[in-house]
Amino acid sequence: MTSAPAILPERGIADRLTAIFWRHPRLLLFVLLTPPLLWLGVVYLGSLLALLLQSFYSIDDFSGVVKEEFTLKTYAELFRAQNLDIILRTLLMSAAVTIGCAIIAFPIAYFAARFARGRWKAVFYLGVMLPLWSSYLVKVYAWKLILAKEGIITWAAEGVGLSMILNAILAIPGIGGNSLSTSPMGTFIVFVYVWLPYMILPMQASLERVPNSMLEASADLGASKAQTFRTVILPLAMPGMIAGSIFTFSLTMGDYIIPQIVGTSARFIGLAVYQLQGTAGNIPLAAAFAVVPIIIMLIYLTIAKRKGAFDAL
Amino acid sequence: MHSDRASLGLKIAAVGGLLFLHLPILLIFLYAFTTEDKSYQFPPPGLTTQWFGVAWNREDIWPPLYLSLSVATIATFIAMILGTLVSAAMARTSFFGREQISLLIILPIALPGVITGMSLRSAFSIMDIPFSTWTIILGHATFCIVIVYNNAVARFRRLSGGILEASADLGANSFQTFRYVLLPNLGTALLAGGMLAFALSFDEVIVTTFTAGQQSTLPIWMLQELVRPRQRPVTNVVAIVVFTATFIPILIAYYLTRSGSETAGAGK
Numbered sequence: 001m002t003s004a005p006a007i008l009p010e011r012g013i014a015d016r017l018t019a020i021f022w023r024h025p026r027l028l029l030f031v032l033l034t035p036p037l038l039w040l041g042v043v044y045l046g047s048l049l050a051l052l053l054q055s056f057y058s059i060d061d062f063s064g065v066v067k068e069e070f071t072l073k074t075y076a077e078l079f080r081a082q083n084l085d086i087i088l089r090t091l092l093m094s095a096a097v098t099i100g101c102a103i104i105a106f107p108i109a110y111f112a113a114r115f116a117r118g119r120w121k122a123v124f125y126l127g128v129m130l131p132l133w134s135s136y137l138v139k140v141y142a143w144k145l146i147l148a149k150e151g152i153i154t155w156a157a158e159g160v161g162l163s164m165i166l167n168a169i170l171a172i173p174g175i176g177g178n179s180l181s182t183s184p185m186g187t188f189i190v191f192v193y194v195w196l197p198y199m200i201l202p203m204q205a206s207l208e209r210v211p212n213s214m215l216e217a218s219a220d221l222g223a224s225k226a227q228t229f230r231t232v233i234l235p236l237a238m239p240g241m242i243a244g245s246i247f248t249f250s251l252t253m254g255d256y257i258i259p260q261i262v263g264t265s266a267r268f269i270g271l272a273v274y275q276l277q278g279t280a281g282n283i284p285l286a287a288a289f290a291v292v293p294i295i296i297m298l299i300y301l302t303i304a305k306r307k308g309a310f311d312a313l
Numbered sequence: 314m315h316s317d318r319a320s321l322g323l324k325i326a327a328v329g330g331l332l333f334l335h336l337p338i339l340l341i342f343l344y345a346f347t348t349e350d351k352s353y354q355f356p357p358p359g360l361t362t363q364w365f366g367v368a369w370n371r372e373d374i375w376p377p378l379y380l381s382l383s384v385a386t387i388a389t390f391i392a393m394i395l396g397t398l399v400s401a402a403m404a405r406t407s408f409f410g411r412e413q414i415s416l417l418i419i420l421p422i423a424l425p426g427v428i429t430g431m432s433l434r435s436a437f438s439i440m441d442i443p444f445s446t447w448t449i450i451l452g453h454a455t456f457c458i459v460i461v462y463n464n465a466v467a468r469f470r471r472l473s474g475g476i477l478e479a480s481a482d483l484g485a486n487s488f489q490t491f492r493y494v495l496l497p498n499l500g501t502a503l504l505a506g507g508m509l510a511f512a513l514s515f516d517e518v519i520v521t522t523f524t525a526g527q528q529s530t531l532p533i534w535m536l537q538e539l540v541r542p543r544q545r546p547v548t549n550v551v552a553i554v555v556f557t558a559t560f561i562p563i564l565i566a567y568y569l570t571r572s573g574s575e576t577a578g579a580g581k
Contacts, residue, residue, distance in 0.1 A: 011486075018486035025406070028487075032402040033414070036395040036458065040417050044455050047432035054435040066438075104333070107326030115319040124331070126567065131334040133509065133563040135516045137532050138556045141539060141548070142337040145344055148353035152340065155355045196334065246423075254425015257518060261539050270427040274522065277431065283438055290431040294424065 054287035066283060074284045078292065083272075087292060090269040093184075094252040097191040098199075098245045104192065105199040105244065106237075112200075113207035128204075132197035140261055143190045147262060149179035177264060187263035194258065195251050199244035206240025207233070242304050249300060253293045269293060341556065345549040353545070368550035374534065378554075381531040384446065385514040388453035392510045393503060395454070396461025403462075404469030421456040429456065430523030437524070444526025452520045457510035464506030464570065465499060472498055505569040508562035516559045531555060 010016060021028040057066050058073045077083065112124035131139070146152050157166040170176040170183060177183025210233060218228040256270030267275070269289055276286035319327075345364060347357035368374060399418060403411065421429055433452050442448065476498075480490040518532040525533060535555065538548040 014488045015486045018488070021487055026408075029402050029406060029408060032398045036399040037414065037417075039391075039395055040421075040455065040458070043451055044421055044429075044432075045417070047429075047436040050436035050439050051428070051432040053439065104330055107323055108330040111319055111323055111327035115323075124327075127331045127334065129567065130560070130563060131338070133512060133559065134338065135532075135552075135555045135559045137516065137518055137535050137539075138341060138552045139338065141535070141552050142341050144539065145340055145353045145355075146337055150352050150354045152355040193333070193337065196330075250423070250425055254427040255519070256427055257536065270425065270519075273427050273431050277434055277523070283435060286431060287435050290428050294428060297424065 051287050051290060054284050055291050057284040057287075059282050059284055064281060074288045077285055078288055083289075086267050086269060086272050086289075089266060090253055091296070093188065093191065093268065094249045096188060097195065097252045098248045100188065100192040101196050101199040101248045102203075102241055102245065105196055105203050109200050109203035109207055109237075109240075110233075113204045113210075128197050128200050132201070136194065137257070139194055140190060140258055143186075143193060144181060144261055147179070147181035147186045147189070149181070151181070153180060181262050182264060184263055184266070187259055190258050190262050191252050191255070195248040198247035198251065199241075202243035202247075203237060203240040206237050206243075210236045239307060242307050246297075246300065246304055250293070250297050253296065338556065341549065341552050345546070345553050347546065347549075350544065350546050364546040364550050367544075368547045371547060374531075374547075374551060377529045377531045377534040380446065380449075380528060381515055384449050384453060384530060385511050388450050388457050388514045389507050389510045391450070391454040392457035392461050393507050396458045396506060396510075397465050397499070397503060399458070400462050400465035400469055404466055404472075405474065418459050418462055422459050426456075426517075426519030427523075430520040433520070434523040444524065444528070446528065448524045448526070449521055449528070449530065452524045453514040453517060456517075456520065457514055460510045460513060461503065461506035464502045464509070464566075468499055468502035501569040505566035508566040508569070512559040512562040512566075516555060 010019075054066075055074060056070050056072070057068055058071045059065070060067050078087070108124070108128070112121070112128075116124045148154075154163075154166065157163045166180075169185065170178075170180070172185075175183065175185045175188075177185070180186040180189070214232055214236075215228060218232045223231065254270050256268065256274045259266070259268045259271055269292060273286045273289045276282045276289065280286075343357065344353070346360045346362065347354075348359035348361045349357055399414070403415065429452065433448070436442075437444070437448060472495075476494055477490060480494045485493065516532055518530075518536055521530055521533060522536070529537070531551065532555065535548060535551055538544075538551075542548065
């Protein structure tokens with residue numbers, strides 16, 4: 001029998017630490033998690049708490065100074081007619097954008113999931129990923145050019161003799177306006193464009209999981225294409241659609257750049273928050289406004305979770 | 314009846330949808346060359362390259378560009394360290410509070426930017442922290458962590474646990490395993506995550522408007538031009554710069570992770 005040890009001799013501090021980590025895996029976990037959790041806990045959760053705290057402060061009507069005392073006065077202000085208008089308008093726009101995105105996204109997601117193969121699969125993947133990641137501001141700017149009164153849409157409408165229709169759409173009260181770039185219709189189009197990829201990706205993921213055999217079974221049982229679509233594909237695509245709607249709804253609700261650049265000057269929640277904290281200097285009311293989307297999203301997420309949307313993410 | 318070929322209508326709708334996603338961006342490139350500088354007239358009355366020179370000589374563009382680059386670099390660096398740490402912890406082990414931590418990481422990007430921005434603004438206001446480059450970085454790094462995390466954790470999951478055990482069996486300590494086994498395997502995923510985080514930070518405007526104070530990043534400069542246009546063609550040129558600065562990292566990230574999926578899965 002040789003007496004060579006089965007365990008190598010220690011070569012220094014690194015080996016000793018390795019041994020400690022091996023014996024206490026929780027310690028390694030603790031070391032790994034402490035810096036990121038400290039950052040997220042202090043910077044992010046701390047800020048969210050600060051937001052909540054601010055929303056319970058109020059602003060002195062005469063001096064304009066923030067009074068650091070607990071009050072529900074600021075939340076009561078949210079229920080003024082003009083502020084309720086802002087919340088309602090934001091909700092309506094978010095819902096409309098979500099539906100618009102779902103309609104345009106479905107054929108893209110369906111084709112990419114079921115029919116695209118090889119090279120086309122890559123084209124569709126990149127084709128959705130690139131607009132998703134590319135500069136938000138540049139995309140919004142591009143639409144300012146497109147929707148302008150002297151822009152490409154007016155030019156194209158004149159070119160094919162459809163100016164009448166364009167003007168008829170712009171004349172509709174409520175969604176029309178002087179030109180597309182100053183109408184609620186324009187705001188809607190830009191929102192749909194910017195958030196569309198967020199709807200396509202989860203939708204495609206859920207459609208890819210629909211087994212072919214189910215479609216065949218449906219056909220074997222005598223269902224028409226439309227029936228298969230309505231009773232098999234659509235219900236199975238639903239979790240993906242709800243997952244996508246979380247993004248489109250939440251992103252529309254919080255955005256304040258798009259309504260500022262394209263559309264009427266009617267305010268949305270995001271714009272109200274931005275103006276209140278900036279020029280108006282009313283941080284408590286801005287904070288209270290920012291709490292509204294959080295509460296709506298929490299309700300939305302609870303419903304989505306029940307419908308199984310998180311498995312599609 | 315179910316057939317395996319897409320109908321013509323579906324094809325048109327799908328390809329039309331893709332074109333809808335891409336054509337508007339192309340228009341930016343055309344407008345950078347237009348001779349018209351008072352309106353967004355289409356078609357452009359003439360084409361010129363003079364605006365690139367004009368933009369180059371504009372002194373108010375360079376400081377925002379430097380600021381954007383330095384913020385994106387530092388924020389990406391912080392996010393890469395924190396994101397790698399948290400993905401290493403979350404990849405294999407299950408522990409109490411794991412679900413809550415994953416929610417905490419995703420929250421900064423799941424909630425609308427205006428909430429993150431307003432939260433930071435409230436915190437700075439309560440603690441009397443003056444706005445600076447570091448307040449911008451603080452916000453950016455927070456929402457970039459999730460990008461690095463997503464890329465790294467996916468690679469960690471595909472990585473076979475066997476190679477880590479083999480490394481230990483061959484006498485390597487944790488640090489050597491990290492340096493010689495883990496890092497080469499994670500490399501491209503981390504780089505891809507870093508690229509995406511850089512692109513996201515370089516382009517970010519919503520959170521930044523709440524945390525920048527008087528300073529301007531390039532997107533904030535652009536936003537001001539959009540709200541109150543001064544020299545439209547210069548804005549078009551800057552738009553191309555911003556687009557390219559985000560587009561190239563995204564493309565690199567795509568190619569990095571595409572080839573990585575084959576090699577990294579080899580352990581299984």
